[in-house]
Amino acid sequence: MSPAGKQHGWTESFLVYRNPKVVSMLFLGFSAGLPILLVFGTLSAWLRVEGVDKTTIGFVSWVALAYGLKFFWSPLIDRAPVPVLTKALGQRRGWMLLAQIGVIYGLVSMASSDPVGHLQATVLFALITAFSSATQDISIDAWRIEAIEEDYQGAMAGAYQLGYRLGMIVAGGGAFSLAYYYSWPVAYLFMAAFMLIGPVMVMIIAEPDHPQPSGAAAYRGLPVLVRLKHWFIGAVLDPFREFFVRQGLFAVVILGFIMVYRISDITLGVMANPFYIDMGYTELEIGLVTKTVGPFVTIAGALVGGVLVMRYGKMRMLLLGAVLVVLTNLLFAWLATQEARLLWLILVVGADNLAAGIATTTFVAYLSSLTNKAYTATQYALFSSIMLLLAKFVAGFSGLVVDGTSYPFFFVYAAALGIPSVLLILVLMKREQRLLQEAEV
Template identity: 50%
Template sequence: MDKQTHRSWMGALKLYTHRPVITLLLLGFSAGLPYLLVFSTLSAWLRDAEVSRSAIGFFGWVGITYSVKVLWAPVVDHLPLPFLSRWLGKRRSWLLLAQGVITIGLLLMAASDPEQHLVMVALCAVLIAFASATQDIVIDAYRIESASEEYQGAMAATYILGYRLALLVAGAGSLLIADTSTWAAAYTSMAALMFGAMLVSLTIAEPVPAERTGNPLTLFTREWLYETVVAPFVDFFKRNGQFAILILAFIGLYRLSDITMGIMANPFYLDLGFSKTEIASVSKLFGFIMTIVGGFVGGLCVARYGVHRTLIAGAILVASTNLLFVQLAYTGPELPWLIAAISADNLSGGLAATGFIAYIASLTNRAYTATQSALFSSLMTLPGKFQSGFSGVVVDHIGYAGFFGYAAIMGIPAVLLAIVVYKKRNRE
């Protein structure tokens, strides 16, 4: 059984008062802010500019950048930045660099017009996604190094809360600004917030990483490459044996359902006839509240019942809530159905994401935090991001109702694998 299974409810609640848990709230906001700005918020801007749904769907491939971050995670994990690392420490220096690039990318995008310079918008989106993925690498390592395993569930919950607060700002906030002003003003405002996140990075404490045995290695030698690139993967397979393949398959399929449908959500609402203000208002009120509830309940469930049972519940909820979008496609622009769909989607997403982040932390060797956590989070998003690139084409051929039904079916393998992983853990 999971270690946290026997913790009391009061003990679980007290975890949320510790400094590392609170710090993850701020870092979660920084991580979440750029995500929608190259994903569903960008898709709303593109649809507003009358870019075709098929082209919007292909913009989903920008998100593959997040899914291949494992390729440069070893460099982030081991390579100190000149001057900055001596001043701030390795984790905070990389964090500040990534946030600076995101800020610049958002300002460049704000100065671009999708109708006239679609390629420029795409290049800016790739730049922001690359820097955002690098920021995720650092934050994942920071979270795991900042506290022991008993805090990881609570840290995942506050991270999700901060992340969802940022999604609210980057999603509903951007839509409201765009509806009352311009999309350029919306993206400029987001760049200003990202600059604020840079100031926060200067105030947080640098974590103490796990010490590794052996002498320090010269950069980019054969020994260094083995230690930074090969050793993290060898370690994972040694610890898990043949079951490692099933774990990786589970990680790759767990978020397939909601990532597949995500990029088409805002174009779907707009095509149904909802205004940007209506979409923003529902997301702000009902979506945000249910996200907080989902993340908080997920953190409590991890502490009280363990990671694996939380994962099973999350997988079932994420897959089934897609059916509400099917119903919305048939009912049309009915506000109660929009509220129900967004609320259920955010509730299930918050709970599932909290459990999944805690699960990834439990798999990671603290000697290879950045590389191994990047491997897991990359696999988590790669299948869904690849499929999302074809989402616009699918919608054009079978309609929105068929598309969301297809997304629901994509969640079934995750439910089955969650049960298998849970049974294997119990046998151990």
């Protein structure tokens, strides 16, 4: 095992994707990326085809909020055993398999439901699918962090993103194609079949070491209420307390950085499609570039990001990713002043997706390094939720900014939102350098 932060040669950095655990993340990422569109964008299309009104479709999309609220039940994934499955497979694999069974059940049930006559049932099954999918995300993230040393987390994140994007492509374009040639129920049955990749991988991968917090078995034999009290303290409160004790007051700076890192690209993303339409690009051009070229460039960026993290370390790549996001947002400001030429759209969207792939892979590796393996699921779920809270809130005002100014101004504004993350990364790098110097003394 190499020490965290060690720089590796180029050959070793590229060959990291041959590591069996990294390869496993490709398939687990596919299993994680497949369900989200099936309860969000793809489901919305199905409901609209069936004649469900747009207001109702908007309300139905709230089932996807399960992904943003998963930190509420993440302590269970860390500490509570799954009857039979935990004993047979281990804590991480047991929860993973249970969640995958829930996703498959939800998708099969959605396929057999009638969204016109019994919409409530369809929504209930979609909620089961979303909840199970979010639970799978928690357990996969925990497995990813615990299964391999920190130096490999960039590659693990890159492989995960590759699989995740492929899963989304299947759940998007694949489901639409099946619905066109057959029907939406048939499409959802096929998606449930694709989800079998997840359980197969659970049977192949090994359970990682999952250190238990000290004193975890000290309360056996005590009354039930007393044990529940201590369980709540250990499973829910201790993960947050441990992070603040370990990081000290600097924990506030770290959480602030997590909050602002995605604000720039999430804010831009809200107005991206309206911008393309207002520029005069056709639906075919928009679909070709954003749904075909864009995802594959993002995948390339994710894989490149994994190599660069392995080669240069996560902190320098965090800085590079943040700067690239700012610069590519400025490219949109330039695009807004040009005529609607397909080549310009391909180049700008391609650059934006490449930057997003590199930045996201590096950010996932960084968040993974912050967790204590005794509380992996809870702490990582907390970080990933904090990442979206402020960003989603600020992004909600994007339309107001565009309506009150112009697209070029909006994209400069979106780029400027990325400056705080660049500054905070410099602070984090300075602190890490100081800690390394103190460790050498």
